[in-house]
Amino acid sequence: MVSYDYTGRVVLVTGGSRGIGAGIASAFLGAGAEVVVCARKPPERMPREPEGLLRGGTGPFRQARYLAADVRDPGDVDGLFGEIERVYGRLDLVVNNAGGSPGAPLAGTSPRLHAKIIELNLTAPLLVSQRAYPLLSASAGSIVMIGSVSGDRPSPGTSAYGAAKAGLHHLAGCLAAEWAPAVRVNTVVVGLAETENAAGHYGGSFDQVAATVPAGRMARPQDVAEACLWLGSPGFVTGARVHVHGGGEIPAWRQLS
Template identity: 35%
Template structure:
């Protein structure tokens, strides 16, 4: 099928790609024919992801580092250009969910760090890609946000606020960089990742029962949405936010399901909200 090789010959940078959603995105883009540069803080995880991509026949490189470091973002861009001669796709997935807790208790330095990683770093990486390739050749960007960016949740105020800012940044960049560069975001609901294990572990059945889709998400669910958004199949879509949440926004309360299970789990894990 065309969609399965829709990115042949295009070079993609994926951040936070050592596990979870980021790794699933890298693998999905690779199956669609993309050349991959992956990055994450975990050097071993980066090596494992690169090895897995190469094992499936993908031309892949990797670099360990933090997206909070502007020098690392430029290094990743230069490595991609040196290896593939282009940077067609950027997927900003790396994020931090710190600081947890009520905002009145939030440490100012931790608050700033959340915005550095979740908002400033995506902008900086897009700037790098723009200057290196996209300004003349075009491209596609997807920022990974969250379903929680539109509502209040206990103890995740810094995370959700920074992701709300990222959603607006997505729209702003789409307006500034079009028509040659498309910029969109995806907003996952609860996905089976290590980062979210404390939410779903031991409560997966009750949470899933309250979702119209009948299950919590898998990293591959988000990865397929990202792959579609960066492909030519979505060429008339920019500035959009795609919910990948199993129907979380429209979940129905019933005797079999608890529409507030996730919120209660958060409160139990982080009391005092």
Template identity: 35%
Template sequence: MSLADRFSVAGRTTIVTGASSGIGREIAEQFAADGADVVVCSREQEHVDPVAEAINDPDDGRGGGSDGGRCLAVECDVTDRDAVEALVEATVDEFGRIDALVNNAGASFTSPFEDISENGWKRVVDINLHGAYHCTQAAGERLAATDGVVVNVASVAGTRAARYMSHYGAAKAGLINLTETLAVEWASRGVRVNCVAPGYVATAGIEEQMGISADDVDRSDVDRRIGTTAEIADVTRFLVSDAASFVTGETVEAQGVPSAEDLPEMA
């Protein structure tokens, strides 16, 4: 196998959850451009259809095109086990196999701990942690059949304190621990399980929540720049590729500057 092939995900049928926007969409586009068939899901079919259309359009310039992988869009709320089972079934019906699962779907809101309602707490944990539980368990047999790979998209909020993100941080910390434990349990099945933990990345979600935009990516007057979705997709591609064949149970923090304090005020 050539060096380039070791770093490639070509031919690896990959499910990317939460792929209608942001990091998930970028991962799907990168994987397809590299020759992987991808299945993209989100809660709304009309949100993921344009992603598949762009990837499947040879003239679009993004994603698969004529030399790349194909894309199937499936409506699936990752907190709904029946919908997740249907996602796995649709993937196998279309492509016959599952080589990788990227548990990327996530959502949050900022709030002091004392103001988080029980519903708000449960919702955040449900999407960010239970969603990965459902998808990974549902795809487990298929992943074991292909010596597959799971990549969980956590956050640096799961590795240290993040003010007003106690629900999200707790869920992402759970996801990181799940990664380590499952890597041990599934090593004998040939399935690698890793995690990428981004710092702040320029997406619509983070702009809405934190007021940080892509314009902040290149700012030099703060001590930590904002990441791009492509930089997180790069790490994900590496973790799925054979270049990471000896890497499992790990969490790769991608945050520009390690161990920095909270992001400086960007306003």
């Protein structure tokens, strides 16, 4: 595993209190960063520095700082960044991870539900990125969007989510061109992922779902985190989409006898 040093850098992970977001937050803590996570409700357990990565090998585990914010709300977003400015005086990286969707077939479901899904997965990252820009441009920082393969291929049952993620991928490319060279913007496109809610989301057992991935397993939070660590470190790459999907998904026709 490549080693990264984020000592002295401040990282914001939206939706960083559980699942993939918590894995990303923990990885940046392990690399020495000051990590802020935001969510609407306090997490039951804060992301902390992973065991075995504690710098120096002594002392207590460092934890992320939690700040309450609904990233769909411009007022909450302003308050979030105001507190980051007050406490740290800088920001080096934003990981726009907050997102998700319940199963929501388009026919017969509430228009407001679909609007909320689009707000969370597309409008919120736009608002956060816009508000982060002055701080990131001052530190030559960057943004990493957490996208999804649902934005690359048909997403039946989650059409609004897939459309929002497709928009997120395009938003990242637009911002990368608009804000270069001051701020880099990239996307991690996540495939089938192994999180606490995976079994209920995909249906079937983990083994059955993993069998549809060429790499033989679903993506784990640490797989996504490693891509974020690379993209967040200083470099030339901007406007890129890094697919963390284990080779994609095996087409159903391959299973036909």
